[in-house]
Amino acid sequence: MTHEPVIDRSTRWPYADGELGEFSYSRFDHPTGVAAERALGSLDGGQALLFASGMAAATAAVLGLAKPGRTIALGEGCYYGTTKLFELLAPWGVRFVQFDQAGPPPDGADLVWIEIPGNPLLTVPDLEAAAAHPAPVVCDTTAATPVLCRPLEHGVDVVLHSVTKYLGGHHDTLLGALVCRDAERYAALRAVRMQTGAIASPDAAWLLLRSLKTLELRVLRQSESALELARRLAAHPRVVRVRYPGLGPDPLAARYMHGGFGGLLSFDVADADAARRVETSTRLIANATSLGGVDTTIEGRFRWEGDRIPPGLLRLSVGIEDVEALWADLEQALAKA
Ligand code: PLP
Numbered sequence: 001m002t003h004e005p006v007i008d009r010s011t012r013w014p015y016a017d018g019e020l021g022e023f024s025y026s027r028f029d030h031p032t033g034v035a036a037e038r039a040l041g042s043l044d045g046g047q048a049l050l051f052a053s054g055m056a057a058a059t060a061a062v063l064g065l066a067k068p069g070r071t072i073a074l075g076e077g078c079y080y081g082t083t084k085l086f087e088l089l090a091p092w093g094v095r096f097v098q099f100d101q102a103g104p105p106p107d108g109a110d111l112v113w114i115e116i117p118g119n120p121l122l123t124v125p126d127l128e129a130a131a132a133h134p135a136p137v138v139c140d141t142t143a144a145t146p147v148l149c150r151p152l153e154h155g156v157d158v159v160l161h162s163v164t165k166y167l168g169g170h171h172d173t174l175l176g177a178l179v180c181r182d183a184e185r186y187a188a189l190r191a192v193r194m195q196t197g198a199i200a201s202p203d204a205a206w207l208l209l210r211s212l213k214t215l216e217l218r219v220l221r222q223s224e225s226a227l228e229l230a231r232r233l234a235a236h237p238r239v240v241r242v243r244y245p246g247l248g249p250d251p252l253a254a255r256y257m258h259g260g261f262g263g264l265l266s267f268d269v270a271d272a273d274a275a276r277r278v279e280t281s282t283r284l285i286a287n288a289t290s291l292g293g294v295d296t297t298i299e300g301r302f303r304w305e306g307d308r309i310p311p312g313l314l315r316l317s318v319g320i321e322d323v324e325a326l327w328a329d330l331e332q333a334l335a336k337a
Contacts, residue, residue: 068093
């Protein structure tokens, strides 16, 4: 019989006869977090650490895996916030260069950072080429989730998740995770988490445990609907371009993603004005940021990413609603493009 996990909100647990027990202070570890880490670790095939957000996890990965003056090679078109984090850390000696993640990382890089698939350009990295590089490799697997891709099995050292997205899945918890292939890196990153106080709360960890029960169902449904919508969008006269790994022949997507290509896609309309008209015309689909929830969201990325991306790029995170209802909503909104 399985038991519902209990949320233990204690911040300290008494010593036993003066000796440290499994738990002592909740900045180090807490029972709800450890239960959620075990569940996530078994999905990814490694040892998981939960953080207060995806960016808290990313910060810990930089502090634990890079050093001042060393260079991070970041996949082009990966999550915008990651580039902003690296820029923020420049005064502490973090340098980064960008590279086409479909090929090998540049020589001389000290840390490789890739994303499967990249948000919002949906490129797929060559995991084996990255693993063949001598530097440690971090793979942000937020958009694929362990349901569709397990990068640790392809030689990646650390998987990063914004658990806020698909793993959480309901737009109701901010949470991040690192999952490590080897015990030494796990211990180093756990020490960073402990000393920086970046651990997730017991409530957030409990919400992850709740969400994992439906993860596979949700992600498979989202992937199926996203593929259908990507195909229909590609044939729409107002759509200039669709980005989705399942659309064209993408040998890397076929090699590393199994069971579907995820619920995230992006498409371009003529310009930023047309993108704004589309995003403000949807009725069922929420015009909001973030992704990965059961409710579909759309947003023009121009407001965040400036000229890094085409001005008419709309990012669509497909939820679990009826796909015909989603298409009807997109069609009526696209009529205004
Ligand atoms: N990685 C990816 C791919 C993301 O999309 C995001 C957030 O949008 C993050 C990391 C950061 O996660 P969080 O917002 O949970 O800090």
